[in-house]
Amino acid sequence: MSFNTSSRQLPNTDAAPPREEPTPEPLADTDTVIGTGTDADEDAAASGEGEAAAGAAPEAAVTEGATSIGSEDPQEKPAEAVPGEGADSAGTDSGTSAAAAGSEVRAEAETEAPDVVGADTDAASGEAADAASPSSSVSVSVSVSPEEVPEDAPDVAVGDGAGGGEEPPGDEPPVRGRWRGWRDRYPVTARTLAWTTTLVAAALVLFALLMPSQADSFRPAEFLRLPVEAIFGAALLIVLPRRPRIALSVAAGLVLGVLTVLNILDIGFNEYLGRGFNVVLDWSLFGDAQAYLQDTFGHGGALGIAALAVALVIAILVLMTLSVVRLGNLVARNTETATRTTLFLAIAWVTCAALGVQYTGVPIASEHAALVVQDRAARVRQTLRDEAAFAEISKNDRFANTPPGQMLTDLRDKDMIITFIESYGRSAIEDPVMAPGVDATLTAENKKLTQAGFAAKSGWLTSATYGGSSWLGHSTFLSGLWVNNQQRYRTVTAGDHLTLISAFKKTGDYDTVGVMPGIQKNWPEQNFYGIDKLYDAHHLDYKGPKFSWSTMPDQYALTAFERLVHGKKHDKPLMSTIILTSSHQPWAPIPKTVPEDQVGDGSVYDAIQKAGKNPGDIITNSQKSKVEYGKSISYSVTSLIDWLVKHGNKNTVLIYLGDHQPIARVSGNHASRDVPVSIVAKDPKVLDRIADWGWTDGLRPEHDAPVWKMSSFRDRFLTAYGSTPHP
Numbered sequence: 001m002s003f004n005t006s007s008r009q010l011p012n013t014d015a016a017p018p019r020e021e022p023t024p025e026p027l028a029d030t031d032t033v034i035g036t037g038t039d040a041d042e043d044a045a046a047s048g049e050g051e052a053a054a055g056a057a058p059e060a061a062v063t064e065g066a067t068s069i070g071s072e073d074p075q076e077k078p079a080e081a082v083p084g085e086g087a088d089s090a091g092t093d094s095g096t097s098a099a100a101a102g103s104e105v106r107a108e109a110e111t112e113a114p115d116v117v118g119a120d121t122d123a124a125s126g127e128a129a130d131a132a133s134p135s136s137s138v139s140v141s142v143s144v145s146p147e148e149v150p151e152d153a154p155d156v157a158v159g160d161g162a163g164g165g166e167e168p169p170g171d172e173p174p175v176r177g178r179w180r181g182w183r184d185r186y187p188v189t190a191r192t193l194a195w196t197t198t199l200v201a202a203a204l205v206l207f208a209l210l211m212p213s214q215a216d217s218f219r220p221a222e223f224l225r226l227p228v229e230a231i232f233g234a235a236l237l238i239v240l241p242r243r244p245r246i247a248l249s250v251a252a253g254l255v256l257g258v259l260t261v262l263n264i265l266d267i268g269f270n271e272y273l274g275r276g277f278n279v280v281l282d283w284s285l286f287g288d289a290q291a292y293l294q295d296t297f298g299h300g301g302a303l304g305i306a307a308l309a310v311a312l313v314i315a316i317l318v319l320m321t322l323s324v325v326r327l328g329n330l331v332a333r334n335t336e337t338a339t340r341t342t343l344f345l346a347i348a349w350v351t352c353a354a355l356g357v358q359y360t361g362v363p364i365a366s367e368h369a370a371l372v373v374q375d376r377a378a379r380v381r382q383t384l385r386d387e388a389a390f391a392e393i394s395k396n397d398r399f400a401n402t403p404p405g406q407m408l409t410d411l412r413d414k415d416m417i418i419t420f421i422e423s424y425g426r427s428a429i430e431d432p433v434m435a436p437g438v439d440a441t442l443t444a445e446n447k448k449l450t451q452a453g454f455a456a457k458s459g460w461l462t463s464a465t466y467g468g469s470s471w472l473g474h475s476t477f478l479s480g481l482w483v484n485n486q487q488r489y490r491t492v493t494a495g496d497h498l499t500l501i502s503a504f505k506k507t508g509d510y511d512t513v514g515v516m517p518g519i520q521k522n523w524p525e526q527n528f529y530g531i532d533k534l535y536d537a538h539h540l541d542y543k544g545p546k547f548s549w550s551t552m553p554d555q556y557a558l559t560a561f562e563r564l565v566h567g568k569k570h571d572k573p574l575m576s577t578i579i580l581t582s583s584h585q586p587w588a589p590i591p592k593t594v595p596e597d598q599v600g601d602g603s604v605y606d607a608i609q610k611a612g613k614n615p616g617d618i619i620t621n622s623q624k625s626k627v628e629y630g631k632s633i634s635y636s637v638t639s640l641i642d643w644l645v646k647h648g649n650k651n652t653v654l655i656y657l658g659d660h661q662p663i664a665r666v667s668g669n670h671a672s673r674d675v676p677v678s679i680v681a682k683d684p685k686v687l688d689r690i691a692d693w694g695w696t697d698g699l700r701p702e703h704d705a706p707v708w709k710m711s712s713f714r715d716r717f718l719t720a721y722g723s724t725p726h727p
Contacts, residue, residue, distance in 0.1 A: 198330060201323035205230065208256040208320060209369045213266035213276060216669045221359050225366035226349045234342045237328045238335060249328035253321030259369065260316050262376070272663045274466030274673065279376065280383045281486040285469070292549055292585075297616050383487065390488050394481055394497050399718055401726035404507050409722030410689060412509060414681075415566075416575045417654045418500065420474060421636045422518075422584045423629070424658025426460065426674040427667035429700060433623070434630035434666075441634040442700040445641040449680065449699070452645040457687055458678040458701035459694070461710040463660040466673050470518075471525075473659035473675075473710065474579070478529060480714030493528045500714055502530030503723070504575035511570060515540070515561045515578040517551050531577065535564060544602025545609040550581040552602060553591035554636050557581075558643040559599045566647060573651070583636045585663060586619035587628035588612060590635055593642070622665045629666050637699075644680065654680040676701050677713070689720045 183190040209227040212218055233252060237245050265277035294302035331338040351357075353365035399407070428438045449456060464484040465472040475483040475492060478499040483489050504510040512532045516523075519536040526534050537551040540560040547553060561578060582591055589612015591605060598604050618624050644654055658675035661667045678699050681687055693716075696702045708716070719725075 198326060201326045204320060204323045205256065205327065208260045210366060211260060211263045213263050213372070214270050214669075215267050219360075219362075221362040224359055225362065225364055225368070226345060226352065227366045227369060228349055229367070229369045231342060231346050231349060233324075234327075234331060234338065235346075237331045238338055238342065242332070245328050245332060246325060249325040250321055253324035254317060256324065256369075257317035257320035259372065260320065261313055263372070271665065272467045273469060274661070274664065274671075276379075278379065278383060278485060280380055284486060301616070383485070386485075387487050387491065390481075391491055394492050394495055396727070397480075397498050398715060398725040398727050399498050399503065399723055402506075402724055403726070406722075406724040406726075407503055407507050408718065411653065411686075411721045412507070413573055414651050414653045414683075414686070415573050415649075416504060416510070417578065417652065417656075418478075418576070419578045419580060419640060419654065419656040420470070420477075420659045421580050421633070421640070421656060422470060422582070422659060423662045424583060424633055424636070424675060425463075425661030425667055426672055426676065427661055428630060428633045428658075429676060430703065431626065431667070433626045434633075437630045438633050438637075439700060441637055442698075445637055446699045448641055448645050452648075453650075453682050454644070454648065454680055455682075455684065455687055455697070456678050456680040456699050457690060457693070457695040457697060458676055458699055459696065459705045460674045460701055460707040461657060461677050461713060462707060463658070463673045463675050463710050465660045466671075467661065467663040467667075470579075470659040476710045477657070477659075477713055478577075480711055482709065482711040493525045495528070497528075499529050500717065501575055501577055503718060505530040505532070509572060510575040511572045512575045513565050513577070515557060515565070515576065517542075517557045518579055518581045518584075520551065529577070533565075535560070540564070542602045544605040547582065547589055547591055547605075547609055547612070548586055548615045549584045552581075553605055554580040554582040554639040555591065555593055555596075555642075556599055556602050556605070558639055559596060562643065562647050580636050580640065582639075583629070583632040585625075585629075586615040587625060587632045588615040588618040590628060590632050593635070593639060596646070619665075625666050629662055641699075648682070650682045652682065653686055654678075656680070674707055675710075693720075 206223065206227065209229055210223050210225055212222055236248060240248060262277060262279065269275055269277045269282070290302060290306060293305055297305065349365050352363070357364045428434050429442070446456065461477070463473045464476040464482055469486075472483050472485070472489055475481075475489055478501060479492055479497050480499075481488070481492055481497065483492055498506070501512050505512045512530055514526065514529070514531040514534045516534065517537050517540060519534075520538070523534065523536065540552065540557060541564075542552040542556060542560070544552065544556065557578070557580065561576070565576065566574065589609050592608050594604055594608075613628065618628050640654075640656060644652065648654070655677070657677035660675060661671055661673055664671065678701075679687065679690065679695075680699075694706045696705045
């Protein structure tokens with residue numbers, strides 16, 4: 001039986017021991033084609049096992065390589081053939097035997113890698129007559145009878161050499177060789193996989209170029225456009241040499257990956273804060289986001305979400321880079337087709353742009369990515385310029401030099417309380433889902449006020465923030481400056497701009513107090529606001545459970561304020577600032593009011609917290625979030641008015657307002673930034689001072705009540721109550 005093999009030469013046990021023969025001189029003009037052999041063959045040749053005795057075996061062959069005789073490797077060079085004494089006795093069917101030439105000939109043959117001529121078994125047998133010629137190419141085959149093959153011999157490919165798992169050439173990496181072999185065995189699957197990968201790469205690139213930055217802008221028409229950036233990119237990849245092309249592809253892929261990540265951040269910030277992501281200022285907010293996630297989903301859940309976010313960013317950068325590189329290589333391999341296609345698309349883009357062609361109101365010719373990059377660059381420049389401009393603005397203050405005797409003369413001897421209710425926005429009063437419950441609460445609480453001798457007037461203020469970053473709303477309201485980003489906040493709180501709190505302190509007639517259960521660490525802004533005594537989360541003696549983000553129920557915070565501050569005898573009137581947090585997202589679990597004499601140290605809330613809803617179930621569902629948000633606002637307003645009715649007196653003046661609207665999931669996309677504000681007092685003279693403001697009587701402002709910027713309230717209030725401007 002004659003067949004091609006890549007296994008080691010099998011010794012002929014019946015043959016006589018090999019004779020020692022002199023090594024003949026090689027013929028300079030003789031070309032011999034030898035199959036590549038295995039390492040086992042080399043060992044056998046070195047030890048003499050591969051030498052055949054003259055006339056001892058009918059056929060013998062030497063192979064060097066894992067491939068069949070029919071394979072070819074263009075990297076190998078032909079070796080010089082050396083005739084041995086046993087060549088004639090081997091017979092015309094066996095070809096020339098390299099083993100018969102001796103171990104030294106074998107070593108020389110291995111030094112120079114041979115060309116393997118594509119020839120099968122039949123061709124090798126048919127050309128046996130030409131094998132004796134010094135100039136002929138010899139195809140070596142092995143003829144072994146079944147009984148001559150040992151049981152432990154390696155498997156060999158039997159047949160014409162085309163099948164049997166062809167292995168890669170010796171100088172090719174194993175992984176690449178296995179991949180090429182897989183492609184040869186499964187050509188249809190390989191082609192399908194290649195085309196699918198290319199289509200996915202193209203889809204990812206187009207998605208990155210056309211991706212909107214707001215969730216409500218995702219619609220099919222946005223992705224059925226011609227991006228001019230892709231056309232220019234393809235043109236560059238066509239003309240560039242290999243190395244510059246790969247470098248450009250990698251750079252473009254990374255840019256698209258970064259752009260995609262920033263667009264995702266824009267979507268998240270628009271969803272929660274009603275604005276895009278500021279690449280200069282907003283990195284500090286991720287720490288707050290992590291704390292919020294931990295309060296909502298627990299420590300493990302927060303870590304999981306953070307790890308998923310990091311993995312997503314890495315995956316986007318890697319996949320986008322690989323996609324552009326793959327498309328660049330495809331363009332380079334098909335230059336002619338790519339050139340024609342790019343030219344056609346360029347003409348189509350220019351035509352659509354010139355004629356204003358649209359599909360469902362969306363222009364077909366797109367330059368979306370370029371405009372997004374341009375807009376981001378403009379925002380960065382504006383942010384950097386705004387820092388210096390705002391520093392100058394914050395130095396100008398109409399009441400900076402007002403003498404103490406001319407400050408707030410119409411409110412002397414009044415106990416002032418300014419209270420912020422977390423996320424209390426206009427949507428709570430006007431949204432069809434939330435309004436019925438909140439309006440009913442406002443009506444009921446207003447009735448309590450009237451029965452207790454209090455009156456109220458209400459209006460609207462446009463907050464400097466939306467969905468979060470409450471401190472921006474607080475600082476805007478109290479300072480009279482439009483503090484709508486973190487840089488402005490740092491600038492204003494680092495200065496000495498007059499606030500409503502410090503204005504009362506400046507008179508010398510007030511003790512200033514802050515009750516802020518949401519603050520859990522050092523708060524240097526205390527000095528800027530002019531707060532003498534701060535009661536944060538660690539100084540209110542609370543022993544009960546947290547309610548998600550909120551460290552304690554609003555009812556407890558107000559009760560603690562009464563016990564620690566307001567209910568005690570004091571020599572001066574109080575200027576108190578209270579921030580209520582129970583209406584902070586995720587609005588689960590929500591506390592319930594209990595009789596004040598049962599509040600104690602807060603342990604009574606353990607059962608209420610355990611019976612509450614899971615925050616993860618609420619924040620991920622828009623409809624549930626709306627319902628629970630409305631309940632939380634009702635709880636906060638009820639807790640505040642109940643405390644005022646019970647502990648307020650004729651000298652108590654309460655100003656309460658929301659700091660911002662809730663997130664878009666609750667308030668709706670493109671909702672206003674308006675929040676309700678109310679002034680409540682028993683002394684009618686207090687409300688008479690603002691009669692010309694046009695505010696609505698009661699706790700619920702009418703829809704058409706005046707709307708002011710939140711930053712304008714400070715000056716209006718100071719002026720209304722007897723302060724004289726002294727710039």
